[in-house]
Amino acid sequence: MSDEAGTTDGDGAIPEDPSAVQRALIEWYESDHREFPWRRTEDPYEILVSEVMSQQTQLERVVDAWVDFLDRWPTAADLAAADRADVVGFWTAHSLGYNNRAKYLHEAATQVVHERDGEWPRDPDGLSELMGVGPYTANAVASFAFDNGDAVVDTNVKRVLHRAFDVPDNDAAFEAAAQRLMPDGESRVWNNAVMELGGVACTKTPACDGAGCPWREWCHAYETGDFTAPDVPEQPDFEGSxxxxxxxxxxxxxxxxxxxxxxxxxxxxxxxxxxxxxxxxxxxxxxxxxxxxxxxxxxxxxxxxxxxxxx
The missing domain is CATH 1.10.10.10 (Winged helix-like DNA-binding domain superfamily/Winged helix DNA-binding domain)
Incomplete structure (x- = not known):
């Protein structure tokens, strides 16, 4: 591990100057990453649909549903004008989880169209005012649509930060460490990159060398061989639930x-x-x-x- 790492108050061993860490991750992501269609758009409606669909659903399964949904309701105005029962029926037919997500997505589109004259909020606080849009989703839409978000912290990101920089298993510590690492004004590429790292390299069974993890030089787990990570709650069995x-x-x-x-x-x-x-x-x-x-x-x-x- 590089000797440039410095311990911060409760944030783990993040380098005092994180610029090399930032550059390594962004270059790794931009050279090769999984292609998902919502990564090729900056439309907040399309990104919100992908974020809501992706909740507790594997991304590979979301692709077809996302494309079909946007074929049927290509804009927020189209969705707002739809019969809510049709939207819920689509959700059920595509096995996208709790049907109230479809209801909230429909209501959020209605808010944007009828209460905001089609103008989307551009920051996490404004997006959180939309029906069913929690802090994580609001931040993701702000990041990927407007490059105006904070550091995303999901289960994958927690695992990466815990292993790489020995960040304590504590929500406040994860938030602080994630925000300290993110380059100013680059939430779009950074949040995509760090989530990609957790999705393909720093998985539950890590593939450090196979995936060419860009943080091996600084990684506490790679140096010590201790790849434990915060407990990840398992999704209850769907059958009979x-x-x-x-x-x-x-x-x-x-x-x-x-x-x-x-x-x-x-x-x-x-x-x-x-x-x-x-x-x-x-x-x-x-x-x-x-x-x-x-x-x-x-x-x-x-x-x-x-x-x-x-x-």
Whole structure:
């Protein structure tokens, strides 16, 4: 490891002058990186769609869905004018995870079109005011669309910083270290580069030499052979999960104007029994969550609970 590394207060062993580290990573990224279509655009709408789709979904799986989505709704105005049920149906058909993300994306587009005259906020604080856009997504859109973001800190970036510069497993330390490393005014290329490093070289099983990691010269883990990293929560199994059942409810309701609970239940679970563990009360609770998310409408009618997609 280079002897230029200097320990900062709680930030790990980051070089006092990080310019060589910065240059090495950017040159590595610009010489060869994975090609994703959203890396070739600076349109905030297209980038927001990619960021929302990428939440807990492998990037390779997102590509086709992203292209199909933009073919159908190429602009924020097109999405804002769409029937929300159609957007949710698209989300379900492409297995993109929680359907409320589709609802929030639709509402964010509506905000931009109708409340901001089509003008997108250009910084993380402004983007965070859009429906369903949290701090991480706001910063990513600000970085990749406007080159106006802070350092991105996701699971991959934490792993890289922990291994390379012995940054403590502490959110505040990761934020401080990431921000100290990022070159001023270069959030677009830097955040893409550091996430790429975590995605192809500093993975759970590192490929330091195979991927030509540009930080080997400074890397604490490469020097010591200790490649432990912060614990990474595992995504719960999808099969049989509440997330899967929510998707099934929305998918089934897309084929019918409305259904009672007892007509809906067997179409969601083959083991549905009105008075069973996965029966009427279980389904009532599930559709209640979807109603709270604005995805379905629930009505009590003549002693029956009737459910339909929200319009």
């Amino acid at each position: 509440r997330r899967q059942m929510r998707g099934r409810v929305v998918n089934v309701l897309g084929e019918y104007d409305e259904l009672s609970l007892d007509d809906l239940g067997p179409r969601v679970r083959v083991d549905y029994a009105p008075d069973g563990d996965h029966g009427r009360e279980w389904l009532r609770d599930l559709v209640g969550d979807l109603r709270d998310d604005g995805l379905v409408a629930v009505e009590e009618r003549e002693g029956e609970t009737v459910v339909a997609l929200a319009r």
